[in-house]
Amino acid sequence: MAAVPRPARPSRAVEAQEGVKDLIVRRGLVAGDPLPTESELMEQLQVSRNSIREALKALQAVGIVEIRHGFGMFVGRMSLAGLVDELAFHSRITLQNGKNHLAHLVEIREILEVGLVQRLIDLGSEADLTPAADVIARMDAEAEQGLVSPETDRLFHDLLYRPLGNPLVSQLLGAFWDVYYQLRDHLGTPDEPPGDVAKRHRDIYTAVLAGDGPAAAAAVTAHFDGVRNRLARLRG
Incomplete structure (x- = not known):
């Protein structure tokens, strides 16, 4: 019988x-807490x-x-920057070959937001939607000037879901947004009138405020039609 090869031993690094x-877990350290120096880590880990x-x-x-040069090493704050760069790269190289990663990301984000608006509705009066309403007013003002800014669009989604109290929601939606923003020049000019952009966001807000789950889900789906249309236009 042939000898079964042993698994390779992990490198010292x-x-x-x-x-x-x-060490971070055992000491109960959290983001921003200082870490031991290189020398201390060498001694403690014997490497x-x-x-x-x-x-x-x-x-x-x-x-x-x-690592803050001149100050030391600290427990990092969670970042999805690496994921964003990887998703943006793969989406970019598949934009025009019919296997578009960005279309898949849009679908995932849509599914996520459909679930999130229902969670907001379940919260009822506990969800303070006033900040989102203020952003819609800003959108209307920008639409009258001819352009709803990407920053205002992103802020609406961030503030709308903030009452859920889940910081990962903002980070995940921000990651999707960052991928889309990196690829904006490859997607062509948006074909939605600014007034329609503002209305689609207002429809989401209004449905959530009214506690109408099906209408909120439909409004979220309509919100992503603009992106889908641009992707379809790229595919000819």
């Missing part, structure tokens, strides 16, 4: 990465300086560690 993560530095670079790349 990979072991160091796991050691740093374990070389090169392994520690390689591990810290890898952890910095995924946001687990933040």
Whole structure:
């Protein structure tokens, strides 16, 4: 019988990465808390300086560690920047070959927001939608000037779902938005009149305020029609 090969042993740098993560968890550290120095980590984890530095670079790349030159190392704040760059790149190279990653992302975001508006409706009077209403007023003013700014559009979604009290919602929606924004020059000129953009957002707000789940879901779907139309136009 042939001998079964043993799994490759993780490199010392990979072991160091796991050691740093374990240290953060065991000590109950949170984002922004200082980490031990390189020398202290070498001693505690029993690895070389090169392994520690390689591990810290890898952890910095995924946001687990933040290195502030001149100040030290800290537990990082969660960032989806790496995911955004990867999604934007793959979406860009598939934009015109019929296997468009961006269309799939739009579908995922639509499904997410359909669920989120229902959660808002379930909250009822506990959800303060006043900040979102204020953004709609800004949208109307911008539409009269001929353009609803991307920043105002993004702010509406951020404030609308804030009553849910889930910070990951804002980060995930922000990641989708960042991918779309990176690809804006490849998508061509928007064909929706500014007044329609403002109305689509107002329809979402009005349906949520009225507690009308089907209308809110339909309004979210209509909101993404503009993006879908631009993608369809690219595919000819």
